[in-house]
Amino acid sequence: MTKVSTYSQFTDFDIALFKSGKHFKLYEKLGSHIVTVDGVKGTYFAVWAPSAKQVSVIGDFNFWSGEEHPLNVRWDASGIWEGFIPDVGEGSLYKYKIHSNHNGVITEKADPYAKRCEHPPKTASIVWGIDNYKWKDKKWMSYRKDKNGLDRPYSVYEVHLDSWMKSKDNERLTYKELAKKLVPYVKEMNFTHIELMPIMEYPYDPSWGYQLTGYFAPTSRFGTPQEFMYLVDQFHQNDIGVILDWVPSHFPSDDHGLGFFDGSHLYEHPDKRKGYHQDWKSLIFNYERNEVRSFLISNALFWLEKYNIDCLRVDAVASMLYLDYSREEGEWEPNIYGERENLAAVSLLKEFNQAVEDNFDGVITIAEESTAFPGVTRAVKHDGLGFGMKWMMGWMHDTLDYFAKDPIYRQYHQNDITFSLAYAFSENFMLPLSHDEVVYGKNSILGRMPGDEWQRFANLRLLYGYMFTHPGTNLVFMGGEFGQYNEWNFQKSLDWNLLEFEPHKNTQAFFKDLNQFYKNTPALYEKAFSADGFEWISLDDNKNCVLSYIRKGHDKENDTVVVCNFTPKTIEKYNIGLPRKGKIKEIFNSDSEKYGGSGFSNTRQITLKKKKEHNKPYSATIGIPPLGVVIFKYIS
Structure with missing residues (x-):
């Protein structure tokens, strides 16, 4: 057994903030950090595991043995185990081996705060520094507040990096290759922002990135953290804002992930009525636990600080807000007032949005929220949730239903296309035609359009023209801009070969011009929410x-x-x-x-x-x- 140094990066103030749920830079403390102690270079490890009786670092530097590098538990009842291991440096693979106080359970977990992870299906964390990248987007950052203002144009291109385009050998593109292909395409098409479906590390491709195990690590599928920074940097240098999907609503139960972390329900709520999501077969964060709140808000701010992200789109907000979300009677318990709102989740979202506003000028947050919950985009100081925008799900459903009808019948359903204006200014709405609308047998957007080929493409142009002139901002999923004919398949590239055919090429030209027209027409965005x-x-x-x-x-x-x-x-x-x-x-x-x-x-x-x-x-x-x-x- 090698004695681990008692070196610590925590102060008493850090611990107090952590315990109270107010430490929003935990990524600077927990996790692995390359440091020099007493002239010796190595790595400091720190992990939160309050139900453990022993925690060791296992890795490729000690033959994955749990006997070599046990960590020291702090004396302050914080539940943090820490220690400095000399001669362990960048690129080292590791996990935490945790012996629980509960029934002798032993877990081997990836680091919740790891900055880099192994390429799935491998599951180890990697010691990695991320502060050595030299950003070149100073100009963008200086005027980002203006570009991101709520009276500015938002034409958002939603992208799943793995299936936007493949190489000639049908391999996924790297972050560097995407910087050469995706960035100029988004710029040529005149979009103002790109939204990336989750790029945090995830083990299971069919989850599309919405089941996360590495909340602080960009997925290694496409390259290193610095290479992802380069991709963001290239977007910024081309005047394109970057929106990241963020998932604080649930997480998977994979053995190496956050679930049952130290042999106890540490990150997930222990009551299955609050801690298990039946729709997604995943675990729900315990929003009542202060340390978990610190983890989540720290994670959000991490992407804004370290990766210069411009907006966070928060996934599945409705599932967080309501205790009875997708549950039958008897499967949920009311709050202390006998009502259905999840009060802890509501307060977390308010605190998250306030922290973003307080710390990052010009950054907004966007809620995927499908209910009539009041004040989603109202300021926290006015008792709102504090989001900058909210997806207008009602508009999306009504509009797609209307356009799917043969024009001869539309006269009987005119209310479907006008009803959105009855509530269009109750929130700051973004109009989404997202990935969710082109999967699971719903058909592509073009495939929903009725009539012969000419009419289908005319309907598609009409749909987008109506969308871009409707109050609010706009989001279109990749492929929609050229009339992708087939449903989205996350395992395949978009059908770029369609651009060999005039109707698709013409649709792409239309979309390029529509985006430019939108950006050049102040009446379409200056009062988008008024x-x-x-x-x-x-x-x-x-x-x-x-x-x-x-x-x-x-x-x-x-x-x-x-x-x-x-x-x-x-x-x-x-x-x-x-x-x-x-x-x-x-x-x-x-x-x-x-x-x-x-x-x-x-x-x-x-x-x-x-x-x-x-x-x-x-x-x-x-x-x-x-x-x-x-x-x-x-x-x-």
Whole structure:
């Protein structure tokens, strides 16, 4: 047995913060850290295991023997075991062997705070330093607050790195290869942000990254932590914000993971009604335990500090908020007030969002939250959860249901396409057409569209045109921008060969132009979350299946008029009411021939008549293309 040094990186203040749930930089203390002690270089290890009677570091440096390097338990009842092992350095593989006080249980666990993990299916942690990367995104970071402002454009490209594109040999691309291919593609397509489905280490490919075992380590599937930093850096140098999916809602029960960590329910709630997720067959964090709260908030801030991430999209928030989420009567227990809200999870989310706001200027958080829980995007100081945005799941379901209908029947379902405006300004909404909508037999977005081939692609352009002119911000899953025909398959690349065919190539050109138009049109984003930024012209023309509305920014001269025709019938003369005199000019048309459309357009300026229409004092007679969205702007 080798005696382990009693060297420690913890102060009494650190321990007090940890025990109270207020230590938000635990990654600087727990885990493995390469240090020099008394002139000797080695690695300091620290792990939280309060139910252990013995903890040892096992690794490739001691033949995975639990007898060589036992750690020392701290005297302060923190449950932290620590020690310095000389001559152990970067690249060393290790785990913790934990002898529990409970029934003689022995576990071998990966380090919850490891900065790098072995390539799955291997499960060891790797001693690794991450502070040696030289960032080159200083310019981006200096103006990120403006780019990320809630009055700025958000056109988000959601990506699963493993299946966006494969190499010629059908191998996954590395972080470095993605920097060469994905970054220029996102820039060329004029997206403002990219959202990466979870890149924290995960053992099981079919989980898509949503079952995490290495919360502080970018997955080794694509390369090293520094190579992931390089990918983020390249996005920033090309003026593209990076959103990471973050999963504080549940974690898998793999033997090397967080579950039953020290022979006790350490990270998961001990009551199965609160600690086990039936839908995902996974464990739920114990949000009532202070040390677990410190772990989670530290993890969120870690990605913002060490990897310069710009936004965190928080997965499955609804499952955290409600004790009865996906549970039958008798499978859950009410809170102390006899109600269904998980009070500990609510307070954790508030504390997390407040910590992000307090520590990172210009960073926002986004909630995947599908219920009517009040105040998701209201500030914490005003008793909200404090998120910057929330996914508008109701809009997504209603819109896809509407577009799946044959146009002949749409006149009977016009409320489906207009209902979202009844609550559009109750939260700061992001409109998502995400990965969840193109799997499990739901079909691709293009595959949902009715009609012949021309009509399907026209419907697709109309859908995106309507989406980008609806109040809120926008998220599109990879492949949607060129009309991926098949459902998403996480094991395969997107069908890039489709771009050899005109309809898909034209759709990609449309999306590129739509993104640029969106970014260049302040009326579409400056008041995206305010009722002041939207005005109906007509929402009840069920017979023609036409919607018309005005989007407004800070300057009324930028007001933008949007007209959508949800049928394949060309309407050569259609009257719309407008609030002020002047002229309007067509500035965008989804039916353009270069997008594969019929080419019907309004080629001349249109002078408004002083004739009342739609309860407005002025009116214009316009033409509306089939299955198209046409957009006008006032001109002087």
